[in-house]
Every structure is written in structure tokens, then in C-alpha cells.
Amino acid sequence: MSDAVAEFEERRRRLLSRQRLQALVGTALFSLLLAYAFHRSAFFDSHIGGDPLGRIADFLQRMNPDLRAEALFEDKETQGSLAYWFYGLPRWLKLAWQTFEMAVLATVLGAAAGLLASFLCARNLMPIAAVRFAVRRTLEAIRTFPDLILALILVAAFGVGPLAGVLTLAISTMGSLGRLFAEINEEVDPRPLEGLRASGASLPRMIRYGVIPQALPSYASYLLIRLEGNLAGAAALGIVGAGGIGLELQHAIHYVEFDTYLAILSIIIGMIFALDLISEAIRHRLIGLARPK
């Protein structure tokens, strides 16, 4: 009896000490990794000044536009007015619209390519395993590749301008939507597909009548989410010369106009926010449609 208790105590002690050791080693490893990461990324380096808070305050102050209450609604020649702050508004809005156009075109092109790819790598549609494997790996490679690096290469090939940007976003959209669409394809109700297959329908017909009617609302929902992402992406592309409003951000930095940066940033944020709201409203309707009646 006392032997059993002693053995139990012994085992419990060993288990506890092993757990403690595991936790200790885990914490030590994690701390080492963190220390290395912050050291390697020069986070606490001295060259940003011994006074990081002071620099942040200085930076915020320079970002703060020079607005005066009495001149707020004067024209853009008057210092301190809103119009003076947003001095490039017509050009910025035009570029914002271009950014939106880039996002829309890239989303449509990328979704079309992704749709094609999704049929080629869906288990229930493509019988040849090698094709599925190749397409899946290609899509995965695209997703691993950072957009802006791709943009840089495409700008070198297609020149500065929206063309490189649209292609970049279209390719990356194909990578992400291709995979999501494939998942939708594999989740459709198999019965219509079996019926079509039994009646000898070709692959395009199986897709047209067996998959698309069920999958369309889900496709559209993912497409809209991706459109939101692409609008944000397109806003950044101009920084590397691939068209859109990012170019003006680059200019503002070039002339060290931090308040102008804030103005353009607020246009970008407003644009993304507005699209988010619209897309969310549409998506909620689509989800209602997708629900079985």
C-alpha cells in the first residue's frame, strides 16, 4: 500500500519536473529568438537617436497640418485652410480613381484566371493527378511570392505605369482565388455532378451545369473580399512605380511634406473604408442567397 503511494508520488514528481523543464527550455528558446530578432533588426540601435519618443513627437508634429480656425474654408492660396492642406486634391482624386480601376481590372482578370485554375486542380473535376499537383504548386508559389517584389520585376519589363500594377495584382489574385475557388468546387453537392457524369456530359458541361450554379454566390463573395485587398494593394504599388496614388505618396516623401502624406493617406483610407462598407453589404446579401432554400 505504502509502496504504491510512494511510487505514485515518485512518478508525479518526475512528471512535474519534466513539465517544468519543458516550460523553462521553451521560454529560454523563445527569449533567445526574441533577443536575436530585436538585435538583428537593429531595433534598439543608437543611430535613431537616444531619444526615440522625442523623434516620434517631432514626427507627429511635422505630420500635423497647419490649420487655422479663421482660415479653414478659404481657398488654397491661404495658409491654414483645408484647401491649402489638400492642395493637390483634383489630381489625387483622379489618381485614386485610377487606383480603383487598377484594382477592379486586376480582380476580374485574376479571378478569371483563378477560376480556370480552380477547375484544373479540383479533385472532383480533374481526374489527372499530375495536372492537379502542378496547378496547386504553381498557385502556392504565386502566394509565397511578395506582390511588391513581383511589381518591381514587372515594372522593369513593362515600364513605369498602371500596366505593371494591374498584372502584378492579377497574378497574385489568381494565386489566392484559384485556391479558394478550388475549395468551393470540391465542396459542391456531388449529386448533380454524378447525374451529369452518368449522362455522359463533357467536363465544360459538368462545370457549367453541375458546379457554377451552386458555387456562384461563394465565388462572388470571395471576389469582393479580394477586391478590397487589391484596392489596398494598388494604393501601395505606386511606391515602386506601378501606377496609382502611391506615386503621390512617394512625391510627398521626396519633398519631405509629411502633412501632404497625411492628406493622401486619409484619401486612401477613406477609399478603402467606403469600398469595405459597400462590399460588406453586398456580401451579406450574397450569403443569404447561398443559403439553401
Next chain:
Amino acid sequence: MRGRWTDPLLRYLLLLAILAALVAMAVDLDLAPSRLLAGVDKLGRFAVAMFPPSDGGDLVRILRSLAETFAMAIAGTVLAVVAAAPLGLIGAKTVMPNKVLHFAFRRFLDVFRGVPVLVWALILVTAFGLGPFGGVIALALADIPTLAKLFAEAIENVEEGPVEGVRSAGLPPMAAIRYGLAPQVAPVWASQSLFFLEGNFRNAAVLGLVGAGGIGFELEERIRIFAFDEVAFIVLLFMVSVAVLDTLSRELRKKLA
């Protein structure tokens, strides 16, 4: 709703209108087919120049930059998690019962959700000087709104029982968070943080484009001088390392779930 779209004529008209709008957009952006062809031709030559990939005799420097990129990703994610944790608490309906404040706070986070990393990085690097510091802050800023929202949702989804149990034992609210909430929320938060870390391994690569160091800087330099064999080498190295890190992180996440 169904009846309206079954009319085939109406459907074709709608499709036609969408197509026309897309073409008009392409024309407005000056996406000429001739430029597309010329670019594809150039791209083909780039692709040929990529073989065989070569490290250009700078392997040590490339590996250092790669390490710097991943270090920035880790530092940025940790900062984001540290900042998002209290924000997530405030943003959770169950912790913040005031409806107006809760709604206002969530919307405030939404506003900043879309701003891309590079847009933050461009100005932060200018403000804080060239180097990884601005890049790390940019990564953190880009993640905080989404992460805080996910953290808040994780809190809202917990079982109320343990929290109420601790509270009804007469312990202070901090104890309710520590012993009722944290054990349920921690694995979810950890898993979400790892997920963001995976994303940041990719995002950190672009920080170099605006002067924040790391692999992006090395890539930009080489793309500029058309050294595509070295570009190919770096890109392959990067993709393989990201794949390895992703696998590690995924295994960890599986253990947490």
C-alpha cells in the same frame, strides 16, 4: 430576386455593360496591347537570364539580409501582439459593456485596417531614418487593427462559466481575466499570432524597397541592374525558407488547436 435574372436578354445586357465598363477602365489606364506584347518579350528575356541562378559571390551578405528580414518579421509581430492584446480586451463586447464605446472603437480599428505595410513603412523610414526600425514599426502598425479585432472576437467566443465562477468566488476582475479568460483565450491568440507571423515573413521582404533593409533591398538593387541570375537565386532561397518556416509554424498551430 430569382425572377429578375432569369430573363436571358437582361442577363446578356448586364454582362455587356460590365464588359464595356471594364474596357473603358482599361482604356483610361492606357493598357495598350502593344505595350503588353513588348513587356512580355522583355519578361521572356529576363526569364532566360535567370538561368542558372547564381549567388554572385555574395552568399554571406544575402544570408545576413535574409536573417534580418525574418528578424524584422518576428520583432514586428511581437510588437503587434503586445499592442493588440489590450486593444482586443477593450474591443470585446463582453469586457466592454458600453455599446457606443464598443462600436466606436471597432470602427476606429476598421478605418486603419486597410493601410498596406509599405505605405506605413515609407513614412516611418523617412521619420526614423533608414534601417529596420521603421520597418518593424510599420509591420506592427499594419497588423494591429486586424489582430486586435480577431483577439476581441476570440474573447467574445469564450465560455462564460469559468469567468463567472472566479468572479462569484469574490475575486477581483483581474483574477477573472487571469484564471477564467486567459486559459481559454491564450491558445486561440497564440495560433492567430503565428498566422500573422507567417504573413509577416512575406511582408517583411518588401520593406527593403523603401530603405528598411533586409532581402527586399538586395532584390531591388539587383533588379535595377538587371542581374536576374542573382534575383532568381535570392527569390528561390526566400521561397524555400518561407516554406520551411510556414511548415514549422503550421505544426505549432496544430499543437495549439
